[in-house]
Amino acid sequence: MSDAPVNVPVIPPPSNPARRPSRPSNVDWSEALSHAVTDPEQVFEQDELTVTLTDGFPKSKYHYLVVPKQDLGSVGDLSTAHLGLLEHMHRVAENLVVRIHTREPKLPFKFGYHAVPSLKRLHMHVVSQDFSSPRMR
Numbered sequence: 001m002s003d004a005p006v007n008v009p010v011i012p013p014p015s016n017p018a019r020r021p022s023r024p025s026n027v028d029w030s031e032a033l034s035h036a037v038t039d040p041e042q043v044f045e046q047d048e049l050t051v052t053l054t055d056g057f058p059k060s061k062y063h064y065l066v067v068p069k070q071d072l073g074s075v076g077d078l079s080t081a082h083l084g085l086l087e088h089m090h091r092v093a094e095n096l097v098v099r100i101h102t103r104e105p106k107l108p109f110k111f112g113y114h115a116v117p118s119l120k121r122l123h124m125h126v127v128s129q130d131f132s133s134p135r136m137r
Helices: 029-036 080-101
Strands: 043-046 050-054 063-068 109-112 124-128
Touching (some): 080 109, 080 124
16 A cells, blocks of 8 residues: 555645744643644644644744654654654655645755754654745744
């Protein structure tokens, strides 16, 4: 069975990229992703292994985070046993970009992880390379 999407719906840009993500006041900001993956208002989509969030501080028109449901702190916590999970996260990102390309076919994207993360949860950024966002400094 192919990992390619069967139905390729168009993904519009996030409706309010300047919206700050919510989190309970008793949650440290570095733990925000652990809260976000369980908050239905912040989840863009999910599957059996991952949750995709719209970045709360987008640097581009399209800026998503693919977060594994397995609680992993950072790339430093990975081993060869996680290779299948990382490949799955990459396929999730690629499928997201395929759907965005139905709307904006020439928009380039990059995927990446933080070597030294500020948030305590492994996540992969999916970022369009236009760097057009109210959040850009």
